[in-house]
Amino acid sequence: MFRTAIMSLGLVSAIAVGAAQANDKTPITEAEVTATQKAWGEGIVEIGKTFTDGGDYKAAASAHIAKFYAYGESPVLFKPTLAAEDQFRGTVDEALSYFVKGSIAEDKGFAIAPYSNVRWENEGTVIDSDSALSMGNYYFTTKDGSEVKVEYTFGMERMDDGTLKIVLHHSSLPYKPS
Template sequence: MITKKQVTEAQNIWGQGVVKIGSLKDNRQECEKFANEFLEKLYSFNEGPVLFKPTKCEIEQFRPTHLEALSYFIAGEDRACKEDKGFAIQPWTNVEFENTDIILEEKRAIAMGNYFFTDVNGNDAKVEYTFGYKLIEGELKIDVHHSSFPYTINEPAV
Protein backbone atom coordinates (compact mmCIF):
# COMPACT_ATOMS: atom_id res chain seq x y z
CA MET A 1 0.00 0.00 0.00
CA ILE A 2 1.33 3.43 -0.96
CA THR A 3 1.49 5.79 2.00
CA LYS A 4 0.73 9.50 2.33
CA LYS A 5 4.36 9.97 3.39
CA GLN A 6 5.58 8.47 0.10
CA VAL A 7 3.37 10.87 -1.87
CA THR A 8 4.47 13.94 0.08
CA GLU A 9 8.11 12.88 -0.31
CA ALA A 10 7.59 12.51 -4.08
CA GLN A 11 6.02 15.98 -4.16
CA ASN A 12 8.94 17.48 -2.25
CA ILE A 13 11.44 15.84 -4.63
CA TRP A 14 9.46 17.18 -7.60
CA GLY A 15 9.40 20.71 -6.17
CA GLN A 16 13.12 20.63 -5.33
CA GLY A 17 13.82 19.40 -8.86
CA VAL A 18 11.92 22.29 -10.44
CA VAL A 19 13.88 24.73 -8.28
CA LYS A 20 17.18 23.07 -9.22
CA ILE A 21 16.37 23.19 -12.95
CA GLY A 22 15.90 26.95 -12.64
CA SER A 23 19.14 27.33 -10.71
CA LEU A 24 20.98 25.71 -13.64
CA LYS A 25 19.46 27.89 -16.38
CA ASP A 26 22.72 29.74 -17.07
CA ASN A 27 24.58 26.45 -17.69
CA ARG A 28 22.52 24.98 -20.53
CA GLN A 29 24.38 21.67 -20.67
CA GLU A 30 23.95 20.99 -16.94
CA CYS A 31 20.35 22.22 -17.06
CA GLU A 32 19.47 19.81 -19.88
CA LYS A 33 21.25 16.94 -18.16
CA PHE A 34 19.48 17.48 -14.85
CA ALA A 35 16.07 18.10 -16.49
CA ASN A 36 16.36 14.82 -18.42
CA GLU A 37 17.31 12.96 -15.22
CA PHE A 38 14.39 14.66 -13.42
CA LEU A 39 11.93 13.41 -16.05
CA GLU A 40 13.46 9.90 -16.09
CA LYS A 41 13.32 9.58 -12.32
CA LEU A 42 9.95 11.16 -11.60
CA TYR A 43 7.76 10.39 -14.64
CA SER A 44 6.83 7.00 -16.10
CA PHE A 45 7.45 7.79 -19.79
CA ASN A 46 9.46 4.55 -20.18
CA GLU A 47 6.83 2.37 -18.51
CA GLY A 48 3.69 3.42 -20.36
CA PRO A 49 1.47 6.37 -21.24
CA VAL A 50 1.83 9.65 -19.35
CA LEU A 51 -1.07 12.09 -19.34
CA PHE A 52 0.68 15.45 -18.97
CA LYS A 53 -1.26 18.71 -19.26
CA PRO A 54 1.01 21.53 -18.11
CA THR A 55 -0.22 24.94 -17.00
CA LYS A 56 1.09 27.34 -19.63
CA CYS A 57 0.20 25.58 -22.89
CA GLU A 58 -2.31 26.86 -25.38
CA ILE A 59 -1.47 25.34 -28.76
CA GLU A 60 -0.01 21.97 -27.79
CA GLN A 61 -1.96 21.45 -24.59
CA PHE A 62 -0.97 17.85 -23.90
CA ARG A 63 2.58 16.50 -23.62
CA PRO A 64 2.59 12.69 -23.77
CA THR A 65 6.32 12.26 -24.50
CA HIS A 66 9.55 12.85 -22.62
CA LEU A 67 10.75 15.32 -25.29
CA GLU A 68 7.55 17.36 -25.13
CA ALA A 69 7.71 17.47 -21.32
CA LEU A 70 11.38 18.52 -21.51
CA SER A 71 10.40 21.27 -23.94
CA TYR A 72 7.84 22.57 -21.44
CA PHE A 73 10.27 22.58 -18.52
CA ILE A 74 13.37 24.08 -20.20
CA ALA A 75 12.43 25.18 -23.77
CA GLY A 76 15.56 25.98 -25.82
CA GLU A 77 16.27 26.38 -29.51
CA ASP A 78 15.64 22.70 -30.22
CA ARG A 79 12.43 22.53 -28.16
CA ALA A 80 9.74 20.12 -29.28
CA CYS A 81 6.93 22.67 -28.86
CA LYS A 82 7.54 26.15 -30.23
CA GLU A 83 5.21 27.89 -27.73
CA ASP A 84 7.36 26.84 -24.75
CA LYS A 85 9.31 29.41 -22.80
CA GLY A 86 10.76 27.07 -20.15
CA PHE A 87 8.47 26.95 -17.15
CA ALA A 88 11.12 25.61 -14.76
CA ILE A 89 13.82 28.08 -15.81
CA GLN A 90 11.67 30.99 -14.58
CA PRO A 91 13.47 30.47 -12.05
CA TRP A 92 11.57 29.48 -8.92
CA THR A 93 13.04 29.56 -5.42
CA ASN A 94 10.47 27.28 -3.78
CA VAL A 95 7.56 24.99 -4.62
CA GLU A 96 5.03 24.20 -1.90
CA PHE A 97 2.27 21.59 -2.26
CA GLU A 98 -1.06 22.01 -0.47
CA ASN A 99 -2.97 18.77 -0.88
CA THR A 100 -6.75 18.89 -0.82
CA ASP A 101 -6.66 15.12 -0.46
CA ILE A 102 -4.78 12.04 -1.55
CA ILE A 103 -6.31 8.75 -2.72
CA LEU A 104 -4.08 5.84 -1.73
CA GLU A 105 -4.17 2.36 -3.23
CA GLU A 106 -1.79 -0.57 -3.33
CA LYS A 107 0.12 0.53 -6.45
CA ARG A 108 -1.49 3.88 -7.31
CA ALA A 109 -2.02 7.23 -5.64
CA ILE A 110 -3.75 10.39 -6.80
CA ALA A 111 -3.14 13.79 -5.20
CA MET A 112 -5.05 16.99 -5.89
CA GLY A 113 -4.75 20.50 -4.56
CA ASN A 114 -2.83 23.71 -5.06
CA TYR A 115 0.84 24.24 -5.40
CA PHE A 116 2.61 27.52 -5.01
CA PHE A 117 5.67 28.59 -6.99
CA THR A 118 7.77 31.33 -5.39
CA ASP A 119 9.75 33.55 -7.78
CA VAL A 120 13.02 35.35 -7.04
CA ASN A 121 11.09 38.42 -5.80
CA GLY A 122 9.14 36.38 -3.26
CA ASN A 123 5.88 36.42 -5.24
CA ASP A 124 3.79 33.25 -5.26
CA ALA A 125 1.95 31.84 -8.27
CA LYS A 126 -0.96 29.63 -7.20
CA VAL A 127 -1.64 26.70 -9.51
CA GLU A 128 -4.17 23.85 -9.23
CA TYR A 129 -2.87 20.34 -9.81
CA THR A 130 -3.73 16.68 -10.01
CA PHE A 131 -0.86 14.18 -9.98
CA GLY A 132 -1.34 10.46 -10.47
CA TYR A 133 1.44 8.19 -9.26
CA LYS A 134 2.10 4.54 -9.83
CA LEU A 135 4.47 2.37 -7.87
CA ILE A 136 7.22 1.03 -10.13
CA GLU A 137 10.02 -1.02 -8.60
CA GLY A 138 9.47 0.61 -5.21
CA GLU A 139 9.44 4.19 -6.56
CA LEU A 140 6.50 6.49 -7.22
CA LYS A 141 6.41 7.75 -10.78
CA ILE A 142 4.03 10.31 -12.22
CA ASP A 143 1.75 9.09 -15.00
CA VAL A 144 -0.90 11.83 -14.68
CA HIS A 145 0.07 15.50 -14.36
CA HIS A 146 -2.58 18.15 -14.86
CA SER A 147 -2.12 21.72 -13.73
CA SER A 148 -4.00 24.91 -14.41
CA PHE A 149 -4.45 28.41 -13.09
CA PRO A 150 -7.45 28.89 -10.79
CA TYR A 151 -10.64 30.06 -12.45
CA THR A 152 -11.37 33.76 -12.10
CA ILE A 153 -14.61 35.51 -12.82
CA ASN A 154 -14.25 38.26 -15.39
CA GLU A 155 -16.48 41.18 -14.58
CA PRO A 156 -18.55 42.29 -17.58
CA ALA A 157 -17.68 45.68 -19.06
CA VAL A 158 -20.20 48.36 -18.17
Template sequence: MITKEQVLEAQNTWAKGVIKIGSLKKDRLSCETFTNEFLDELYAFDSGIVLFKPTKCAVKQFRPKKVEAMSYFIAGDNRACEEDKGFAMNPWIKVRFENTEIILDENRAIAMGNYFFTAPDGNEAKVEYTFGYKLENSNLKIDLHHSSFPYTP
Protein backbone atom coordinates in the same frame (compact mmCIF):
# COMPACT_ATOMS: atom_id res chain seq x y z
CA MET B 1 0.08 -0.20 -0.12
CA ILE B 2 1.31 3.25 -1.07
CA THR B 3 1.55 5.55 1.93
CA LYS B 4 0.81 9.24 2.33
CA GLU B 5 4.45 9.71 3.33
CA GLN B 6 5.61 8.28 -0.02
CA VAL B 7 3.37 10.75 -1.88
CA LEU B 8 4.63 13.67 0.22
CA GLU B 9 8.23 12.61 -0.43
CA ALA B 10 7.55 12.38 -4.18
CA GLN B 11 6.08 15.88 -4.09
CA ASN B 12 9.08 17.18 -2.16
CA THR B 13 11.47 15.59 -4.67
CA TRP B 14 9.50 17.13 -7.56
CA ALA B 15 9.57 20.58 -5.93
CA LYS B 16 13.33 20.40 -5.30
CA GLY B 17 13.87 19.27 -8.88
CA VAL B 18 11.94 22.21 -10.36
CA ILE B 19 13.98 24.60 -8.22
CA LYS B 20 17.25 22.95 -9.26
CA ILE B 21 16.35 23.14 -12.97
CA GLY B 22 15.99 26.91 -12.68
CA SER B 23 19.22 27.21 -10.73
CA LEU B 24 21.06 25.60 -13.66
CA LYS B 25 19.68 27.91 -16.37
CA LYS B 26 23.08 29.54 -17.03
CA ASP B 27 24.71 26.14 -17.66
CA ARG B 28 22.57 24.72 -20.49
CA LEU B 29 24.30 21.33 -20.69
CA SER B 30 23.96 20.70 -16.94
CA CYS B 31 20.37 21.93 -17.07
CA GLU B 32 19.46 19.55 -19.90
CA THR B 33 21.23 16.62 -18.22
CA PHE B 34 19.52 17.24 -14.88
CA THR B 35 16.07 17.76 -16.46
CA ASN B 36 16.43 14.52 -18.40
CA GLU B 37 17.31 12.68 -15.17
CA PHE B 38 14.45 14.46 -13.33
CA LEU B 39 11.94 13.24 -15.92
CA ASP B 40 13.35 9.69 -15.83
CA GLU B 41 13.28 9.56 -12.03
CA LEU B 42 9.86 11.10 -11.45
CA TYR B 43 7.74 10.36 -14.52
CA ALA B 44 6.66 7.03 -16.05
CA PHE B 45 7.47 7.88 -19.69
CA ASP B 46 9.61 4.73 -20.01
CA SER B 47 6.92 2.33 -18.83
CA GLY B 48 3.68 3.50 -20.40
CA ILE B 49 1.34 6.35 -21.06
CA VAL B 50 1.82 9.61 -19.18
CA LEU B 51 -1.07 12.06 -19.20
CA PHE B 52 0.82 15.35 -19.00
CA LYS B 53 -1.12 18.62 -19.21
CA PRO B 54 1.07 21.48 -18.03
CA THR B 55 -0.17 24.90 -16.92
CA LYS B 56 1.01 27.34 -19.55
CA CYS B 57 0.05 25.64 -22.82
CA ALA B 58 -2.56 26.77 -25.31
CA VAL B 59 -1.51 25.31 -28.66
CA LYS B 60 -0.21 21.86 -27.64
CA GLN B 61 -2.09 21.38 -24.38
CA PHE B 62 -1.41 17.68 -23.89
CA ARG B 63 2.12 16.27 -23.84
CA PRO B 64 2.28 12.45 -23.86
CA LYS B 65 5.98 12.30 -24.81
CA LYS B 66 9.04 12.90 -22.67
CA VAL B 67 10.56 15.25 -25.25
CA GLU B 68 7.43 17.44 -24.96
CA ALA B 69 7.66 17.51 -21.18
CA MET B 70 11.34 18.44 -21.46
CA SER B 71 10.38 21.24 -23.82
CA TYR B 72 7.84 22.55 -21.34
CA PHE B 73 10.26 22.56 -18.42
CA ILE B 74 13.33 24.07 -20.16
CA ALA B 75 12.35 25.14 -23.75
CA GLY B 76 15.51 26.19 -25.63
CA ASP B 77 16.50 26.13 -29.29
CA ASN B 78 15.54 22.45 -29.64
CA ARG B 79 12.17 22.70 -27.91
CA ALA B 80 9.50 20.32 -29.16
CA CYS B 81 6.69 22.87 -28.83
CA GLU B 82 7.16 26.36 -30.20
CA GLU B 83 4.99 27.99 -27.50
CA ASP B 84 7.22 26.81 -24.63
CA LYS B 85 9.14 29.38 -22.63
CA GLY B 86 10.75 27.03 -20.10
CA PHE B 87 8.46 26.98 -17.08
CA ALA B 88 11.16 25.78 -14.66
CA MET B 89 13.68 28.31 -15.96
CA ASN B 90 11.77 31.14 -14.23
CA PRO B 91 13.61 30.39 -11.80
CA TRP B 92 11.59 29.44 -8.73
CA ILE B 93 13.10 29.63 -5.25
CA LYS B 94 10.36 27.70 -3.45
CA VAL B 95 7.63 25.26 -4.43
CA ARG B 96 5.01 24.31 -1.87
CA PHE B 97 2.27 21.67 -2.21
CA GLU B 98 -1.06 22.11 -0.43
CA ASN B 99 -2.95 18.85 -0.84
CA THR B 100 -6.73 18.92 -0.76
CA GLU B 101 -6.81 15.15 -0.58
CA ILE B 102 -4.75 12.08 -1.44
CA ILE B 103 -6.28 8.79 -2.58
CA LEU B 104 -4.11 5.81 -1.73
CA ASP B 105 -4.31 2.33 -3.19
CA GLU B 106 -2.10 -0.74 -3.46
CA ASN B 107 -0.15 0.40 -6.54
CA ARG B 108 -1.63 3.85 -7.30
CA ALA B 109 -2.09 7.18 -5.61
CA ILE B 110 -3.76 10.41 -6.72
CA ALA B 111 -3.13 13.78 -5.12
CA MET B 112 -5.05 16.98 -5.83
CA GLY B 113 -4.73 20.50 -4.52
CA ASN B 114 -2.79 23.69 -5.09
CA TYR B 115 0.89 24.20 -5.46
CA PHE B 116 2.57 27.52 -5.02
CA PHE B 117 5.66 28.72 -6.89
CA THR B 118 7.70 31.53 -5.34
CA ALA B 119 9.76 33.75 -7.65
CA PRO B 120 13.00 35.45 -6.53
CA ASP B 121 11.10 38.72 -5.94
CA GLY B 122 8.83 36.93 -3.43
CA ASN B 123 5.73 36.85 -5.66
CA GLU B 124 3.86 33.59 -5.43
CA ALA B 125 1.90 31.90 -8.24
CA LYS B 126 -0.96 29.63 -7.20
CA VAL B 127 -1.64 26.69 -9.52
CA GLU B 128 -4.16 23.86 -9.24
CA TYR B 129 -2.85 20.35 -9.81
CA THR B 130 -3.73 16.68 -9.95
CA PHE B 131 -0.88 14.16 -9.94
CA GLY B 132 -1.38 10.44 -10.40
CA TYR B 133 1.36 8.11 -9.22
CA LYS B 134 2.00 4.46 -9.90
CA LEU B 135 4.35 2.22 -7.99
CA GLU B 136 7.32 0.96 -10.01
CA ASN B 137 10.12 -0.97 -8.32
CA SER B 138 9.28 0.58 -4.94
CA ASN B 139 9.32 4.11 -6.42
CA LEU B 140 6.42 6.39 -7.22
CA LYS B 141 6.32 7.58 -10.83
CA ILE B 142 3.97 10.26 -12.14
CA ASP B 143 1.70 9.05 -14.93
CA LEU B 144 -0.88 11.84 -14.60
CA HIS B 145 0.15 15.49 -14.33
CA HIS B 146 -2.55 18.09 -14.81
CA SER B 147 -2.12 21.68 -13.72
CA SER B 148 -3.96 24.89 -14.45
CA PHE B 149 -4.43 28.37 -13.10
CA PRO B 150 -7.48 28.86 -10.86
CA TYR B 151 -10.64 29.96 -12.60
CA THR B 152 -11.07 33.72 -12.78
CA PRO B 153 -14.67 34.83 -13.45
Protein backbone atom coordinates in the same frame (compact mmCIF):
# COMPACT_ATOMS: atom_id res chain seq x y z
CA MET C 1 -10.91 -35.37 -18.13
CA PHE C 2 -7.97 -35.89 -15.76
CA ARG C 3 -5.66 -34.09 -18.21
CA THR C 4 -8.13 -31.19 -18.50
CA ALA C 5 -8.30 -30.96 -14.72
CA ILE C 6 -4.49 -30.94 -14.46
CA MET C 7 -4.24 -28.25 -17.16
CA SER C 8 -6.95 -26.21 -15.43
CA LEU C 9 -5.14 -26.61 -12.13
CA GLY C 10 -1.93 -25.43 -13.83
CA LEU C 11 -3.74 -22.39 -15.20
CA VAL C 12 -5.23 -21.65 -11.79
CA SER C 13 -1.76 -21.96 -10.22
CA ALA C 14 -0.29 -19.63 -12.84
CA ILE C 15 -3.03 -17.10 -12.21
CA ALA C 16 -2.52 -17.38 -8.44
CA VAL C 17 1.25 -16.92 -8.80
CA GLY C 18 0.71 -13.92 -11.12
CA ALA C 19 -1.75 -12.39 -8.68
CA ALA C 20 0.65 -12.94 -5.78
CA GLN C 21 3.48 -11.27 -7.74
CA ALA C 22 1.23 -8.36 -8.64
CA ASN C 23 0.36 -7.98 -4.96
CA ASP C 24 4.02 -8.08 -3.91
CA LYS C 25 4.24 -4.31 -4.51
CA THR C 26 4.26 -2.53 -1.20
CA PRO C 27 1.19 -0.31 -0.82
CA ILE C 28 1.83 3.39 -1.30
CA THR C 29 1.63 5.57 1.80
CA GLU C 30 0.55 9.19 2.08
CA ALA C 31 4.03 9.98 3.42
CA GLU C 32 5.55 8.63 0.20
CA VAL C 33 3.23 10.78 -1.91
CA THR C 34 4.18 13.86 0.12
CA ALA C 35 7.90 13.03 -0.12
CA THR C 36 7.64 12.53 -3.90
CA GLN C 37 5.83 15.86 -4.28
CA LYS C 38 8.48 17.62 -2.19
CA ALA C 39 11.31 16.04 -4.21
CA TRP C 40 9.55 16.96 -7.49
CA GLY C 41 9.38 20.60 -6.35
CA GLU C 42 13.03 20.57 -5.30
CA GLY C 43 13.87 19.21 -8.76
CA ILE C 44 12.06 22.12 -10.43
CA VAL C 45 14.02 24.56 -8.25
CA GLU C 46 17.28 22.76 -9.14
CA ILE C 47 16.59 22.98 -12.90
CA GLY C 48 16.12 26.74 -12.59
CA LYS C 49 19.24 27.11 -10.45
CA THR C 50 21.27 25.11 -12.96
CA PHE C 51 19.99 27.38 -15.75
CA THR C 52 20.82 30.55 -13.77
CA ASP C 53 24.30 29.22 -12.93
CA GLY C 54 25.01 28.50 -16.63
CA GLY C 55 25.00 24.73 -16.15
CA ASP C 56 23.50 21.96 -18.26
CA TYR C 57 19.88 22.66 -17.39
CA LYS C 58 18.60 20.41 -20.19
CA ALA C 59 20.43 17.46 -18.63
CA ALA C 60 19.00 18.43 -15.23
CA ALA C 61 15.49 18.53 -16.71
CA SER C 62 16.00 15.21 -18.51
CA ALA C 63 17.12 13.62 -15.23
CA HIS C 64 14.10 15.15 -13.47
CA ILE C 65 11.69 13.73 -16.05
CA ALA C 66 13.35 10.28 -15.89
CA LYS C 67 13.20 10.28 -12.08
CA PHE C 68 9.62 11.47 -11.64
CA TYR C 69 7.62 10.53 -14.75
CA ALA C 70 6.81 6.99 -15.92
CA TYR C 71 7.60 7.57 -19.63
CA GLY C 72 8.75 4.25 -21.06
CA GLU C 73 7.29 2.30 -18.13
CA SER C 74 3.63 3.28 -18.33
CA PRO C 75 1.46 5.68 -20.32
CA VAL C 76 1.81 9.24 -19.00
CA LEU C 77 -1.00 11.78 -19.19
CA PHE C 78 0.59 15.24 -18.84
CA LYS C 79 -1.35 18.48 -19.27
CA PRO C 80 0.94 21.32 -18.19
CA THR C 81 -0.24 24.71 -16.98
CA LEU C 82 1.11 26.95 -19.71
CA ALA C 83 0.27 24.78 -22.72
CA ALA C 84 -2.46 25.93 -25.10
CA GLU C 85 -1.63 24.97 -28.69
CA ASP C 86 -0.06 21.62 -27.85
CA GLN C 87 -2.01 20.92 -24.66
CA PHE C 88 -0.82 17.40 -23.87
CA ARG C 89 2.74 16.11 -23.47
CA GLY C 90 2.73 12.38 -24.07
CA THR C 91 6.44 11.98 -24.81
CA VAL C 92 9.69 12.72 -23.01
CA ASP C 93 10.66 15.21 -25.74
CA GLU C 94 7.38 17.11 -25.32
CA ALA C 95 7.77 17.19 -21.53
CA LEU C 96 11.37 18.38 -21.88
CA SER C 97 10.25 21.13 -24.25
CA TYR C 98 7.75 22.34 -21.68
CA PHE C 99 10.26 22.40 -18.83
CA VAL C 100 13.21 24.03 -20.65
CA LYS C 101 12.11 25.21 -24.14
CA GLY C 102 12.55 22.88 -27.03
CA SER C 103 10.70 21.40 -29.97
CA ILE C 104 7.31 23.07 -29.27
CA ALA C 105 7.15 26.73 -30.27
CA GLU C 106 4.81 27.89 -27.49
CA ASP C 107 7.10 26.62 -24.72
CA LYS C 108 9.02 29.26 -22.79
CA GLY C 109 10.79 26.96 -20.32
CA PHE C 110 8.58 26.72 -17.26
CA ALA C 111 11.31 25.25 -15.02
CA ILE C 112 13.98 27.80 -15.95
CA ALA C 113 11.93 30.77 -14.64
CA PRO C 114 13.59 30.16 -12.03
CA TYR C 115 11.78 29.40 -8.78
CA SER C 116 13.31 29.33 -5.31
CA ASN C 117 10.71 27.07 -3.69
CA VAL C 118 7.64 24.96 -4.38
CA ARG C 119 5.09 24.71 -1.57
CA TRP C 120 2.26 22.16 -1.62
CA GLU C 121 -1.24 22.29 -0.16
CA ASN C 122 -2.94 18.97 -0.79
CA GLU C 123 -6.72 19.05 -0.83
CA GLY C 124 -6.66 15.31 -0.54
CA THR C 125 -4.98 12.07 -1.51
CA VAL C 126 -6.65 8.84 -2.56
CA ILE C 127 -4.51 5.71 -2.35
CA ASP C 128 -5.38 2.37 -3.95
CA SER C 129 -2.50 0.04 -3.06
CA ASP C 130 0.06 0.70 -5.83
CA SER C 131 -1.48 3.93 -7.17
CA ALA C 132 -2.33 7.30 -5.67
CA LEU C 133 -4.12 10.45 -6.74
CA SER C 134 -3.53 13.80 -5.10
CA MET C 135 -5.12 17.16 -5.81
CA GLY C 136 -4.62 20.64 -4.47
CA ASN C 137 -2.56 23.75 -5.01
CA TYR C 138 1.14 24.20 -5.36
CA TYR C 139 2.84 27.57 -5.04
CA PHE C 140 5.97 28.51 -6.97
CA THR C 141 8.11 31.20 -5.32
CA THR C 142 9.48 33.60 -7.96
CA LYS C 143 12.74 35.60 -7.97
CA ASP C 144 10.99 38.57 -6.33
CA GLY C 145 9.64 36.40 -3.51
CA SER C 146 6.01 36.34 -4.64
CA GLU C 147 4.13 33.08 -5.08
CA VAL C 148 2.31 31.83 -8.16
CA LYS C 149 -0.62 29.61 -7.21
CA VAL C 150 -1.29 26.67 -9.53
CA GLU C 151 -3.95 23.97 -9.21
CA TYR C 152 -2.76 20.41 -9.74
CA THR C 153 -3.77 16.77 -9.91
CA PHE C 154 -1.04 14.12 -9.81
CA GLY C 155 -1.52 10.41 -10.31
CA MET C 156 1.36 8.20 -9.20
CA GLU C 157 2.02 4.50 -9.53
CA ARG C 158 4.56 2.27 -7.89
CA MET C 159 6.91 0.99 -10.58
CA ASP C 160 8.40 -2.51 -10.64
CA ASP C 161 11.58 -1.17 -9.00
CA GLY C 162 9.52 0.18 -6.08
CA THR C 163 9.75 3.88 -6.96
CA LEU C 164 6.73 6.16 -7.31
CA LYS C 165 6.39 7.84 -10.67
CA ILE C 166 3.89 10.26 -12.13
CA VAL C 167 1.46 8.80 -14.66
CA LEU C 168 -1.00 11.72 -14.54
CA HIS C 169 -0.07 15.39 -14.19
CA HIS C 170 -2.65 18.08 -14.81
CA SER C 171 -2.13 21.64 -13.70
CA SER C 172 -3.83 24.94 -14.40
CA LEU C 173 -3.95 28.51 -13.22
CA PRO C 174 -6.94 29.26 -10.98
CA TYR C 175 -10.10 30.54 -12.64
CA LYS C 176 -10.53 34.29 -12.40
CA PRO C 177 -14.05 35.49 -13.13
CA SER C 178 -14.24 38.56 -15.34
